Amino acid sequence: RQTMPAADLSDSVEQTLNDVFGYQSFRTFQKEIVHSLIQGKDAFVLMPTGGGKSICFQIPALHRRGTAIVVSPLISLMKDQVDALRVNGVKAACCNSSLGAGELREVMAQLQADQLDLVYVAPERLLSADFLQLLQRIEISLFAVDEAHCVSQWGHDFRPEYVGLGRLRDYFPAVPMVALTATAEKQTRLDIINHLHLENAHQVIASFDRPNIRYTVIDKSKPYQQLGVFLQHHQHESGIIYCLSRKRVDEVAKKLRQDGFKAAAYHAGLSANERKQVQDDFIRDDLPIVVATVAFGMGIDKPNVRFVVHYDLPKNLESYYQETGRAGRDGLPAEALLLFGYGDIAISRGLIEKGGNPEQKRIEIHKLNAMVGFAESGTCRRRALLGYFGETLEDDCGNCDICLNPPQRYDASEDARKALSCVYRVGQRFGIGHVIEVLRGAKTQRIFDLHHEQLSTYGIGREQSQDHWSHLLRQLIHYGYLEQDIGNYSVLKLTEAARPLLRGEAELTITKPRVKPGRKKRPERK
Numbered sequence: 001r002q003t004m005p006a007a008d009l010s011d012s013v014e015q016t017l018n019d020v021f022g023y024q025s026f027r028t029f030q031k032e033i034v035h036s037l038i039q040g041k042d043a044f045v046l047m048p049t050g051g052g053k054s055i056c057f058q059i060p061a062l063h064r065r066g067t068a069i070v071v072s073p074l075i076s077l078m079k080d081q082v083d084a085l086r087v088n089g090v091k092a093a094c095c096n097s098s099l100g101a102g103e104l105r106e107v108m109a110q111l112q113a114d115q116l117d118l119v120y121v122a123p124e125r126l127l128s129a130d131f132l133q134l135l136q137r138i139e140i141s142l143f144a145v146d147e148a149h150c151v152s153q154w155g156h157d158f159r160p161e162y163v164g165l166g167r168l169r170d171y172f173p174a175v176p177m178v179a180l181t182a183t184a185e186k187q188t189r190l191d192i193i194n195h196l197h198l199e200n201a202h203q204v205i206a207s208f209d210r211p212n213i214r215y216t217v218i219d220k221s222k223p224y225q226q227l228g229v230f231l232q233h234h235q236h237e238s239g240i241i242y243c244l245s246r247k248r249v250d251e252v253a254k255k256l257r258q259d260g261f262k263a264a265a266y267h268a269g270l271s272a273n274e275r276k277q278v279q280d281d282f283i284r285d286d287l288p289i290v291v292a293t294v295a296f297g298m299g300i301d302k303p304n305v306r307f308v309v310h311y312d313l314p315k316n317l318e319s320y321y322q323e324t325g326r327a328g329r330d331g332l333p334a335e336a337l338l339l340f341g342y343g344d345i346a347i348s349r350g351l352i353e354k355g356g357n358p359e360q361k362r363i364e365i366h367k368l369n370a371m372v373g374f375a376e377s378g379t380c381r382r383r384a385l386l387g388y389f390g391e392t393l394e395d396d397c398g399n400c401d402i403c404l405n406p407p408q409r410y411d412a413s414e415d416a417r418k419a420l421s422c423v424y425r426v427g428q429r430f431g432i433g434h435v436i437e438v439l440r441g442a443k444t445q446r447i448f449d450l451h452h453e454q455l456s457t458y459g460i461g462r463e464q465s466q467d468h469w470s471h472l473l474r475q476l477i478h479y480g481y482l483e484q485d486i487g488n489y490s491v492l493k494l495t496e497a498a499r500p501l502l503r504g505e506a507e508l509t510i511t512k513p514r515v516k517p518g519r520k521k522r523p524e525r526k
């Protein structure tokens, strides 16, 4: 082969950084990890996307004898990295199911002839008998396990093949291993260390804080209108609106276009061409708004995304963090808005209940609960979010809805009594909508047919809005005073806990609803 060697073992790592990658200097953690690996010590790197993890194994790969074996779960990511390395003159190849038989043979032959600095390989191939046999015959500089959270059932992206990677430690005890991930939840981290036997690894755990992102959670009442108010404050800005289903994506995108926004839908139901078009337009700033399922965003490195809206509840905090993290990569102020609806909890729970093994379900329910806890918490969002990832903030952040606009609590005992008695008076046979109509004294045919205008609770809440009662009823469900019979038209029923409240023996304080998306982040320039 005619290519110049990308680095000489005797070069300094700084020289390689300059010559091969074109960077001036190492980030501090990169230097530490690079040196550990070159010395043959294991390493573990936990760092948000964009932190610069790749260099950590790519440079040692050029400074140790033999070939580095890089495990990566996604063919597209492998290809991007290999292409980028080749442009820089590094001898890299990938080995995955996208290769034809001939190409595969060629890569294997190069590997055998010690002609490659790095080989990217999917875990199932790496652990195949052929491949392992080949590896026994060559010199391996290091193992890099990228997206290492895939090893954990707690990770959002569990891949059973990853678990087998622990065997590499038995087969190749002398080869250093580095695991890298941007998923920080504590149990995941422990799983990675256990499964890959990285107990003695040099660990770098970076802060996951994204201080320029302002987190806001509002109660979902009329989501499309709430979105509209938010977008008015973000005209001409680029943003992503995540919805849970394809149907919802199409619906919202269509409405936005009808209302004059430049918005397109993106989900797995579209053709590859359509998706590519949307993605390209978005990246080139020809299309400001993409309404998408979570399929959108993987591998998109667009610096000036100014907002991410979650129209529906994300399934866990890992997803929420990842998705909101697509905003403000340029470091300028960005917004993350979550529309939090109690109805969404039931939907997500339903989806979880449908599939997976019992253990998986248990984990997912646990994570969903953490997500709900975050949305409901009256404490600094950033503290709650980072806390979930095991990181402690010294102070409240000053840049989330809770910090900027602390929740107001009020004594809801009287209102709660009205609502609970109304549930009782309608015979515990109706849902939220009907109970509110009775409370507010609605004059509908249905009410008259049922003679509910004759109930003592009819109209006792007419001075309060529909939103007020809806928020209160949902809080009563949340705090366990009411149960919603999901299997039976979501009928409301009193629980034991409701008794003392109804009898006036207990009080209830709750927070006022938060339905406004918050004000513009900077005052209008004159």
Ligand code: ADP
Pocket (backbone or CB within 6 Å): 023, 024, 025, 026, 027, 030, 047, 048, 049, 050, 051, 052, 053, 054, 055
């Ligand atoms: P990660 O894998 O953590 O998401 P990457 O390795 O892809 O991050 O790097 C993210 C970005 O940072 C890339 O655009 C890369 O070019 C840049 N980068 C990495 N290390 C350095 C460095 N030492 N100096 C300047 N830029 C760097």
Ligand code: ZN
Pocket (backbone or CB within 6 Å): 379, 380, 381, 382, 383, 396, 397, 398, 399, 400, 401, 402, 403
């Ligand atoms: Zn805060």
